[in-house]
Amino acid sequence: MAEKKIIAVLGATGAQGGGLARAILADPNGGFAVRALTRDVNSDKAEALAQQGAEVMAVDVDNPESLKKAFAGAHGAFCVTFYWAHFSPEKELAEATSMAQAAKQAGLKHVIWSTLEDTRKWMPLDDNRMPTLMDKYKVPHFDAKGEADGVFTSLGVPVTLLLTSFYWDNFIYFGLGPKEGPDGKLVLTFPMDDRKLPGIAAEDIGKCAYGIFKRGSEFIGKKVGIAGEHLTGAEMAAALSRALGQAVRYNAVTPDQYRSFGFPGADDLGNMFQFKRDFNDYFCGARNPEFARSLNPELQTFDAWLAKSKNLIPLD
Numbered sequence: 001m002a003e004k005k006i007i008a009v010l011g012a013t014g015a016q017g018g019g020l021a022r023a024i025l026a027d028p029n030g031g032f033a034v035r036a037l038t039r040d041v042n043s044d045k046a047e048a049l050a051q052q053g054a055e056v057m058a059v060d061v062d063n064p065e066s067l068k069k070a071f072a073g074a075h076g077a078f079c080v081t082f083y084w085a086h087f088s089p090e091k092e093l094a095e096a097t098s099m100a101q102a103a104k105q106a107g108l109k110h111v112i113w114s115t116l117e118d119t120r121k122w123m124p125l126d127d128n129r130m131p132t133l134m135d136k137y138k139v140p141h142f143d144a145k146g147e148a149d150g151v152f153t154s155l156g157v158p159v160t161l162l163l164t165s166f167y168w169d170n171f172i173y174f175g176l177g178p179k180e181g182p183d184g185k186l187v188l189t190f191p192m193d194d195r196k197l198p199g200i201a202a203e204d205i206g207k208c209a210y211g212i213f214k215r216g217s218e219f220i221g222k223k224v225g226i227a228g229e230h231l232t233g234a235e236m237a238a239a240l241s242r243a244l245g246q247a248v249r250y251n252a253v254t255p256d257q258y259r260s261f262g263f264p265g266a267d268d269l270g271n272m273f274q275f276k277r278d279f280n281d282y283f284c285g286a287r288n289p290e291f292a293r294s295l296n297p298e299l300q301t302f303d304a305w306l307a308k309s310k311n312l313i314p315l316d
């Protein structure tokens with residue numbers, strides 16, 4: 001039997017990389033093996049991956065030498081950065097640059113870079129429709145990822161640029177789910193008016209990435225986008241109402257109101273939602289659920305995700 005192609009997976013104990021690691025491990029005859037990269041090879045999540053058959057290797061994305069070791073001898077790599085761990089677009093760009101350089105040096109045959117738009121191409125810094133943040137960004141957690149696209153391509157890395165979507169899991173882990181309003185009723189708050197928000201179950205991002213690796217060279221040199229479904233705030237609220245068995249109302253606030261909410265990253269997220277709202281045809285068009293389903297036939301709809309996850313959503 002031919003040797004399995006090793007995929008080095010960054011963030012393998014996290015949402016995106018974890019989905020990919022589990023997808024590869026669940027398909028033992030698929031021809032791929034997982035190298036799960038983590039800072040802590042002894043964590044419960046790392047040990048669970050090892051028990052399922054992954055090679056677990058230590059890495060720190062802030063140490064270029066450790067990235068080179070992590071990619072050596074692999075066929076491919078899944079590259080993702082961790083904006084919310086540090087809130088620094090400069091750090092994100094530096095980490096992505098180290099990943100691209102290590103991928104080039106290791107001679108990888110296929111890299112997937114988990115990216116988002118550099119929104120400054122649509123909304124230049126002097127455009128006053130939204131504030132400029134940190135002096136040179138419109139949506140800090142998007143812009144540096146999009147800027148890094150050019151680093152991978154200019155170094156000649158055989159890369160697929162993968163545009164991801166808003167995780168529905170944000171309703172569980174990121175504080176963005178329905179909250180009780182002053183009248184005690186649940187409210188889902190976004191500054192999207194009646195525009196559609198492409199969303200996805202985080203686990204499906206990794207499953208789609210596996211679909212891309214399995215399709216060989218077809219998507220090398222291409223930018224592709226995925227989503228599970230495109231839904232308005234009202235549609236999400238209706239689905240949440242059905243799943244939770246209690247009414248959830250969509251509260252469409254303005255981006256300015258959202259930016260002023262004051263939690264860490266509220267300005268960044270307010271700008272992000274405004275970008276998705278104001279360039280909605282582009283944004284949805286770049287993330288086709290049917291394409292995602294062709295990569296991952298198990299792609300979940302919002303209703304399907306809710307059926308599995310509704311009890312995890314904190315409502316207080």
Ligand SMILES: NC(=O)c1ccc[n+]([C@@H]2O[C@H](COP(=O)([O-])OP(=O)(O)OC[C@H]3O[C@@H](n4cnc5c(N)ncnc54)[C@H](OP(=O)(O)O)[C@@H]3O)[C@@H](O)[C@H]2O)c1
Pocket residue numbers: 010011012013014015016017037038039040043059060061062080081082083084085141164165166167168170174
């Ligand atoms: N939330 C959303 O809706 C959404 C949508 C699209 C894109 N994104 C982007 O997704 C990215 C995060 O991906 P994720 O959600 O998969 O992350 P995650 O679930 O937070 O997992 C991140 C994993 O990365 C590892 N890690 C963190 N710092 C590291 C470092 N310095 N070196 C090596 N490994 C490190 C951690 O593993 P160990 O502790 O085991 O090392 C952690 O398990 C962010 O950049 C965010 O902007 C988010």
